[in-house]
Amino acid sequence: MSDVIIIGAGPAGLQAALTLGRMHRSALVVDSGEYRNGTVLHMHNVVTNDGTAPAEFRAKARAQLAEYETIAIRQGKVAAVSPVDDGFEVRFDDGTVERAPRVMLATGMRDDLPDVPGLGELWGVRAFNCPFCDGHEFAGRRVGVLGADRAEHVVRMLRPIGASVTVFDGGGLDDGQRTALEALGATMHHAPVESVSADGDDVRVVAEDAVRVDGLFVTNATARQRAPFAEQLGLRILPSGAVEIDEFGRTSLPGVWAAGDLAHRATLPGIMAAVTLAAAAGQLAAIGIVQELAME
Known part of the structure; x- marks a missing residue:
């Protein structure tokens, strides 16, 4: 019997396993083969791995974990x-x-996308939700923002990056909010978006008229437990x-830890969905487990 079963083999679960393995504690890591960034071609804003394919990142981590005899992956x-x-x-x-x-638990979250035909096919390739992860790739290019939720916040982050920012609010903003966005330099489209596609x-982006951008940032995707x-x-x-977790990933049920974007304080x-933050959370949770084991 292992000291802990880690369900999920993304950055949080893999880092937790590495920390436990280095402390000669045992863990069984369960990998379903499904990942939140499964459609993403390259991950960004990850020091030493900026631009690395997520699958390559996971493969390298698993190869390193194979060196630790107390860690098993299923x-x-x-x-x-x-x-x-x-x-x-x-x-x-x-x-x-x-x-x-x-x-x-390191199973992550699932993104429920707005009901826009074609958006699922673009997700993680030309449509994203995190400017920190994918904004730089659109430097000096035409950026679209899809959705009214947090539109001003996202526009403010993208202004220094994109050559232009177009907001497709679908009629979800009032006149004052639209005026504020226009003052930031955004072009507004109020008609509901009928479809998006790669061309x-x-x-x-079809919203009455067809508008062309280089990439989309979606503000109204909903994250839920995977x-x-x-x-x-x-x-x-x-x-x-x-x-809900504490500083070391403990949940409200003793014996259960959680790490990655499925949990936060x-x-x-x-x-806060980011590879480095998920890995840090996995390490902290593993430290909490090691501390508990040391006291037994």
Whole structure:
């Protein structure tokens, strides 16, 4: 039996496993093969890995973890997690069961996109939600902002980057908000967006007329828990939809940790999705587990 079962093999889960392995503590890492950045061609704003493909990042991490004999990785999908007398039972889709005294959730969030035809095909390739991760690639180019939520905030971040910023608010902003955005230099389109599509090197946005931009930043995508395990375990959930944790990733249920963009402290305003932040959260959670093991 491992010291902990880590469900999720993105940056948070892989970093947690590395930290545990280096402290000669045992962990089983469960990799479903599904990732929030699964459609992304290159990840950015990651020191020493700026521009690296996410799959390459994960493969390198797994190769390094193979050097630690206390760490095992299992491919598979977890169906349910439940408390048992000696800790927790993790049941897989194939009916097999693993048990451990501790569980770490690192399954991440899922993006529910607005109902715009074609947006799913562009997601992670020409349509994004994080200017910190993908804004620089549109330096000196035409940038579109899709959605009314946080539109001014996103425009302010993109102004120093793009040659132009066009906001497709779909009628969701009032006159005062539109005037404020125009004062920032944004071009406004109020008609509902009918579709988006790749057209050569452009993104074609149809909102009554067809408008061409180089890339889109979506402000009204909704993040939710990718997996049902937080609900199954009755963990405390914050208004953002993320699991509430303390500074070392402990959840409201003893023995359960959480790390990555599926969790954050109540003192933070919301979910902060970034590879480096997820890895840091995984390391902190692993440190918390090692500290607990050392005291037993």
